[in-house]
Amino acid sequence: MRKSSAVIKVPAMEIRQSPGRKLYTFAVDGKRVYDFVDISRIRRNAGAELEGYQRPEVVAHIQEIKEYIESDAPMIPNGIVVAFDSRVKFKRVKSAALDMSSDAVMGVLEIPVGEHGKRGKVGFVVDGQQRLAAIRGAKVQKFPMLVSAFITDDLRQQTEQFILVNSTKPLPKGLIYELIPHTDARLPTALHKRRLAAYLLERLNHEEQSPLYKMIRTPTAPDGVIKDNSMLKMLGNSLSDGVLYEFRERNELTVESVANMSALLRRFWGAVKETFPEAWGLKPRESRLMHGAGIVSVGNLMDHIASQRTRRSVIPSQKFFRKHLSLVAPECAWTKGDWRFGPDDVRAWNQVQNTRQDVEMLTDFLQRAYEAAA
Structure with a gap:
């Protein structure tokens, strides 16, 4: 991963699941994720309208994850889900050495970092805020995480995905x-x-x-x-x-x-x-x-x-x-x-x-x- 002109460029895979629906999968240091994402906290605006979709952080749960990350050989296989807006770009990479199906192609995801005027950062966390908070506070130099992302400027679509990801029935x-x-x-x-x-x-x-x-x-x-x-x-x-x-x-x-x-x-x-x-x-x-x-x-x-x-x-x-x-x-x-x-x-x-x-x-x-x- 390299940073140039306030843009992070990461190797990524674009997966087309259905018409008009694309997912992007990549790895990034968990401590860097907050460079380009925010937490969309659920709240009411001045007009009593609902905004955001994330619940507050659960301190005890974050502490549990943090202690695990600081243990000898931690592994967190379940990735973070992020919603990007259209400022994030994907550029395909052509290579004869890659044997990829038509549903998945390799490329580079270009992610602007930092705040950008009123629009703020380019991404919001859909799932994984507790894990990210734990990684941010953990006493480790870095902790790479798998990220699954989609690109949309539609807040309703972001909220929809948040509900779908978090409403699945937990293990009995x-x-x-x-x-x-x-x-x-x-x-x-x-x-x-x-x-x-x-x-x-x-x-x-x-x-x-x-x-x-x-x-x-x-x-x-x-x-x-x-x-x-x-x-x-x-x-x-x-x-x-x-x-x-x-x-x-x-x-x-x-x-x-x-x-x-x-x-x-x-x-x-x-x-x-x-x-x-x-x-x-x-x-x-x-x-x-x-x-x-x-x-x-x-x-x-x-x-x-x-x-x-x-x-x-x-x-x-x-x-x-x-x-x-x-x-x-x-x-x-x-x-x-x-x-x-x-x-x-x-x-x-x-x-x-x-x-x-x-x-x-x-x-x-x-x-x-x-x-x-x-």
Whole structure:
């Protein structure tokens, strides 16, 4: 790439997708993109008319990307999308050495840089403003990025492309949770914290010796009765400050730590299955044990029961868990009867909902019942 007379000239490919529609693809240092583009912020003018189309920057998201760019071997394969106006010119390059189809030709894109009177810069960012902001602030000398661009003076067309690019349905969370255990790549903080929980969920759901074999509903186990997010929340709670935390090694997937945690989980949920057979394996609307509130509250009980061990490093047996679960069994109304949360708070078995208040109430109730009987 070279700069001459306030014009950047970059090798580019012109792709004709449909009549009158051309795309241009090229690479440029991400720190230079702001030399020729602006962010079209969404706003209202003095006449209350809508202008622009970009949402505000998301500081936390930018920081995540920035830290990734500053890591040892970053790679961002998804490119930036830019809308240029007609001041940007494409000049074809003829070469017998290039075997290109009639739909794609090579050439040079000439991009004026800087502000140009009232018209400002020649381009607007359609997609990728958070990535560009992160690259701009990252402590790296340069970071080349792939850019896809189109040329138009029509603001409506720019807005149309922005809506089309950003309105596509994101990956389902369940699919993401199934994928993250199988990558060592740096992930956003929220996903990184769930990586170990997602790996344990996978072991519970796909190992035949697990009492929860194919019972957790995921994209690859669509017939499961337990929502993956409920199980992830239970596992995350225990990994943060419960019994699973004792076996965790800096949140890493070591062979020994995962084996110990998996063994403990199999034994505990095996004991749950034996203690409450009438409520096991039913759909959540038929059993509050398989419901989000039940999964999280019983998982909390696992942590309390495990604290009764004589030695912290010992993995409790299934028999041990079953003995202690039997202490609270008479108070449970998973499929029928009433929950007696207090003298003036009696609820039918199916009135417990998967809300924060009800989950906390059921968690406290089971813990109190256990402590009273222990």
